[in-house]
Amino acid sequence: MPYSRNRDYFGFVARMVPGTTTILFALLSLLPFHVPSFGSIAPGFALMAVFHWSVYRPDLLPLSVVFFAGLLLDLLNGTPYVGLSALVLLLVRTGVVTQRRVFSHRPFSILWLGFFGAAVGAFALEWAFVSLMQVHAMVPRPFIFQTLITTACFPIGSYLLALAHRAMPALSA
């Protein structure tokens, strides 16, 4: 894998940053945001973290951590389909890693557009899975809304993750 060449100049703590932020972002999406007109649907923060690290440092975000973050999210949000988020996040990571050359050294707008694509895929998959399991096509509105709000909040998430990313060399000193 081409990205594994430059992997060893970070210390232990710095190498934990991608995994830790991914799990923290998963927890973040569970917090009750009571912001007016925000609605009951929270942005998929875990998706942002998985996307970000899959583009920039996939070597530091092992599949097991992605799986664990998805599982944690499912166990805490009370879904009957424990494992669905894990599945979606694993597929997003796989898809993004194969396309990461498209995003590296490009303007943020390209990254944002790529994230929109990933979000559409992720939430469409969730919609299809839940509809299949309920044997009834789910109302698509909440899924569309979640795709849009997650994409709209991506710059905030991306900014926070970039801060963590920049702090990594300092953490390994």
Next chain:
Amino acid sequence: MRVSAPVRATVQRLTLPFLIFISALLAVLGKADVLLFDRVRVVLADTLAPVLQVAGEPIVTASKAIGTVKDIASVYRQNEELKLENQRLLQWQEVARRLESENEELRNLVKFAPQGAMSSVAAQVIADSGGAFLRNVLVNVGRDEGVTRGQPALTGDGLVGRVIELGDRTARILLLTDINSHIPVVVEGTHERAMLNGDNSDQPQLVYFQPKTPVKPGDRIVTSGSGGVFPPDLPIGVVVSANGMIRVEPYADLARLEMVRIVNYGLDGVLPDSAIPEPLSIGRSRSRATSAR
């Protein structure tokens, strides 16, 4: 442990298909065997409750600040509205007092035995499912505070949902908008029975047993009490018509729940915890833990 390069390469190549297979399997099987996950979930929620509560503080503070700014902007209009409402409520108070004394006289007359006392506990929402296909919240009270499964959760405005999952310090409340929520209701005034079924939208659907019953927008919907989970006459919402379906706008603001009241009406319409068999593996490890202590 040292592993030879080809073995390592094989393991690495197989990790992704393996994890994808496991998560898909869990997601499909989970629906069939929810029990195992329920135990894990409850323990996890209990453990992480303090973390979620602390992490949620700044968000609560921020949203309160935004709320304050909004309130200041509308303070004059609100004051006018409140004055009017106060006038109306004072009249109602008069009526209520009269009814209360009349009620008491009548009760004395027929030697009426009052129903079991109800008690309630206030609960703070510490996590919100936030998903597109889930409508539930996690609150910071549980078995320790005397909450049991099936108890209704209310705000000052009306019914919110019921307790479906219970830990020692946390409880999960299924909101009445969730696709798995089905509540027996009556239309106030006509006493027509119906079911209120959630479909993950903001306004649950009203489904009638007799489809020709006239119902019009503005009708109040309250719990019927059949099934024994909810007591009768808890306010739920008003009928609004949307897309040809009869839908109900809940009185409680379900999108922005901060505090709810979990009320014990002394009903036992849902299966008690003891009626649910514990999965063997976890039951065993737990009893071992107790004996070690």
